[in-house]
Amino acid sequence: MKTPKKIGLFGFGTVGKGFYENLKKYPHLAAQIAKVCVKRLDLPRIGHELYFTDNPEELLGDSEIDIIIELIDDPDAAKTYVEKALLAGKDVISANKKMIGESLQNVAIWHTSFDSSFLYEAAVGGGIPIVNAVDGFFRDQEITEIRGILNGSSNYILTQMQLHGWTFEQALKEAQAKGFAERNPLLDVSGIDASYKLSILAYHAFGEVPSMKSFEIESIENVTKEDIKRAKTKGRKIKLVASLKKTNQEISCSVKPEMVGANDEFYSVDFENNAISVETLISGRHVFVGKGAGAMPTGSAVLEDLKRLLNGYSYQVSNRIKTLA
Structure with missing residues (x-):
């Protein structure tokens, strides 16, 4: 059996919990949540077996974390976390449509400049696999x-x-x-x-x-x-x-x-x-x-991106440009 990939999860709100609940349904998937970064540690939370922190660097600076999943509602912080994670060689999944939509020039550069993958199915259409x-x-x-x-x-x-x-x-x-x-x-x-x-x-x-x-x-x-x-x-x-x-x-x-x-x-x-x-x-x-929208549909889209990452998938926008040309 493969050594499970370790996940650093940003955010444990509606979508974060939905992803967590969906991930529990696949115990044989070669990935597990190692740390969760949240704004407030004092809030009561389900899944107390998870490790919670309010320090982003505990996830971004951890060399043992392979994948960053960003599910927060702050587009500026999300952009910072995504870029730092990619620079550190980590694969990234996001559901932040505002951050991605406003930063598509950066996203295009990230896709061509880093070997790591950046996927965001959950940012468009919830559970519909349109991207x-x-x-x-x-x-x-x-x-x-x-x-x-x-x-x-x-x-x-x-x-x-x-x-x-x-x-x-x-x-x-x-x-x-x-x-x-x-x-x-x-x-x-x-x-x-x-x-x-x-x-x-x-x-x-x-x-x-x-x-x-x-x-x-x-x-x-x-x-x-x-x-x-x-x-x-x-x-x-x-x-x-x-x-x-x-x-x-x-x-x-x-x-x-x-x-x-x-x-x-x-x-x-x-x-x-x-x-x-x-x-x-x-x-x-x-x-x-x-x-x-909703916890489970959007959480399922994040989970599907995780499965694609584990199979080595990355977006092929550059190939589409060549094909259309």
Whole structure:
């Protein structure tokens, strides 16, 4: 049996606990958590057999730790930890879409400058394996368009407005009460969260880092009860749709509420679910649907990245650029 790889885990919140619970289901996997770095040591925690610390250097400076898994909500600290880990020769997994989306120029350099792998399936689409699909399965195909419902909080709010005739404010309170929206929901409802995920997909689909300043972004805060009623009378629903197209070497990116009819693949995707459609020249359209958020779906995506790491996998963006050229 292989000597287990040792994991340094940053963060033990919703996603961190979800990853931990998923990892326990695979006792024969050749990896184990050695240390967990958290902000506060005084909080009660499950899994007391784990070693907790509030000192990042206990993980980053430990030569026996092979893999760093970063699952915190601070994008600046996350970027520092990821870069230090890669410089130390450690493989890294992250779920921090804000850090990755805002640092794609750095990410592109990390992928070509370090022998270590940097994977982040959980940063886009929760439990939907879309980054792996675009990077792997579709690597040798030309992708022309990607559309998606990429934010479960916004989709849950719009679904409740559709079902109950609620205002945005009423639906938001419900989403917060159920844990589908943060106390400060700005990133979700504004469309910015989805734009981070869209930029990551653009990087893997086209091998380019789009300028987020060029994104057309519109918040669902502007959707009214009257808009929902109007859509309903037409047999349609309003969804926050992220769209990515490449025409004549130009990439266009938008995140905005759209009316979708019953013939649209997103029409029946409700509540906190996500959906992503990938259009290719060779094999046509492919639609992925699944849980876009939550402890277990996102934790499972982190676990799948861990399995890929243990099999020596790394992203192939540079090969896609060569293929498209």
